[in-house]
Amino acid sequence: MKVGIIGLAQSGKTSLYNALTRSKVELNKFGGTEISVGVISVPDPRFTHAVTVCEPKKVSPATIEFTEGGARIERGERPGSGSSDKFGADFFSAVRNMDALVLVTRAFESAEVVDPDGGINPLLEVQKISEELLFADLTVVESRLEKLEKARLQKRQSNAEAAEHSVLDKIKAHLETEQPVRTLPLTEDEQRNIRSYAFVSGKPLMIAVNIGEDQIGDSLPTTLDPLAAYAAEHHTPLIAMCAKVEAEVAQMEPEEEREFLEAMGIAEAARDRLIRAAYDALGVMSFFTVGPDEVRAWTIPKGCNAVTAAGAIHSDLSRGFIRAEVIAFEDLKATGGCWDDAKAAGKMRLEGKEYLVKDGDILQIRFKV
Numbered sequence: 559m560k561v562g563i564i565g566l567a568q569s570g571k572t573s574l575y576n577a578l579t580r581s582k583v584e585l586n587k588f589g590g591t592e593i594s595v596g597v598i599s600v601p602d603p604r605f606t607h608a609v610t611v612c613e614p615k616k617v618s619p620a621t622i623e624f625t626e627g628g629a630r631i632e633r634g635e636r637p638g639s640g641s642s643d644k645f646g647a648d649f650f651s652a653v654r655n656m657d658a659l660v661l662v663t664r665a666f667e668s669a670e671v672v673d674p675d676g677g678i679n680p681l682l683e684v685q686k687i688s689e690e691l692l693f694a695d696l697t698v699v700e701s702r703l704e705k706l707e708k709a710r711l712q713k714r715q716s717n718a719e720a721a722e723h724s725v726l727d728k729i730k731a732h733l734e735t736e737q738p739v740r741t742l743p744l745t746e747d748e749q750r751n752i753r754s755y756a757f758v759s760g761k762p763l764m765i766a767v768n769i770g771e772d773q774i775g776d777s778l779p780t781t782l783d784p785l786a787a788y789a790a791e792h793h794t795p796l797i798a799m800c801a802k803v804e805a806e807v808a809q810m811e812p813e814e815e816r817e818f819l820e821a822m823g824i825a826e827a828a829r830d831r832l833i834r835a836a837y838d839a840l841g842v843m844s845f846f847t848v849g850p851d852e853v854r855a856w857t858i859p860k861g862c863n864a865v866t867a868a869g870a871i872h873s874d875l876s877r878g879f880i881r882a883e884v885i886a887f888e889d890l891k892a893t894g895g896c897w898d899d900a901k902a903a904g905k906m907r908l909e910g911k912e913y914l915v916k917d918g919d920i921l922q923i924r925f926k927v
């Protein structure tokens with residue numbers, strides 16, 4: 559799963575990247591252009607348990623890849639100069655191949671960092687970037703529609719193009735009401751028709767509001783009420799974190815990090831909260847394969863059936879699917895052993911193609927190709 563970190567200049571993107579990936583990328587005062595990519599393992603107590611009881615030769619947890627740096631947006635010049643924030647072409651190419659986006663917005667006050675024009679306004683930053691994402695998609699849609707329309711008038715439009723035309727018409731109308739592609743309900747066929755466009759406003763979005771050290775606490779500072787209302791209205795997860803502090807403690811050993819966060823009144827690291835939000839926003843879950851050779855976590859869409867899950871492992875497994883052998887995680891845990899012990903205890907079920915895989919299920923696929 560690829561997650562891109564975006565946001566205006568000096569909002570705390572690199573700090574957040576460092577916090578998430580436990581890296582030490584230098585904070586460049588004038589804005590760096592280098593791109594950082596970091597992969598982290600997704601912490602999951604079920605996975606940890608399976609590793610403990612199975613003692614496998616190889617351990618393959620679920621991972622998330624964070625990308626930062628290619629999607630920096632220059633803030634505009636001083637008020638009255640007529641220029642606005644700059645979204646370069648590289649911004650959109652960086653964003654296009656991500657599965658989800660984290661939008662960092664600045665709420666922290668700092669004497670060391672120049673305030674944005676018009677003062678600190680995290681909601682405005684979010685609105686600006688969201689508008690740009692919509693606008694980028696609208697530009698793509700309009701230029702494609704122009705070509706499709708020409709073909710239609712010349713009566714040389716294929717059926718596939720006609721189908722594409724009608725979805726793009728729908729999307730255009732939706733974007734013109736200032737709503738992102740993400741919120742437009744589309745059928746599976748329609749989604750397939752437009753997949754190659756990788757619309758940027760269609761990507762699951764999370765907002766990470768970068769609060770100051772003095773704003774850390776149990777509840778969101780009231781100054782963020784408008785942002786919270788916006789996030790709720792747009793069904794967008796909102797995560798408040800102090801990137802500077804989180805980046806500092808990310809350099810510690812996990813145990814020490816937890817103690818430090820606790821002492822500062824932070825119940826859970828931003829990293830863990832963000833991972834959960836990403837899973838929710840993407841609508842994905844995990845199943846596991848376990849054994850003495852490897853314990854591995856697989857990421858699949860929620861509500862997917864056994865044959866689709868098998869296909870996530872290998873296309874041969876979905877093609878030649880016979881049955882899925884399933885052990886519920888709780889059953890594996892209760893027997894205290896690995897696959898063979900749970901199976902010997904009668905905890906293994908045989909399921910067919912249509913079985914809806916549950917979060918945490920442990921699978922073995924019987925297949926023949």
Ligand SMILES: Nc1nc2c(ncn2[C@@H]2O[C@H](COP(=O)(O)OP(=O)(O)OP(=O)(O)O)[C@@H](O)[C@H]2O)c(=O)[nH]1
Nearest residue numbers: 567568569570571572573585589666668800801802
């Ligand atoms: N006080 C305070 N300062 C912060 C916080 N987060 C970031 N900063 C400071 O803000 C400045 C910008 O942080 P970066 O993480 O480099 O922000 P960025 O978005 O990557 O900046 P560019 O790459 O230039 O666009 C640095 O000087 C940070 O130390 C915070 O939570 N509190």
Ligand SMILES: [Mg+2]
Nearest residue numbers: 571572586590
């Ligand atoms: Mg940076």
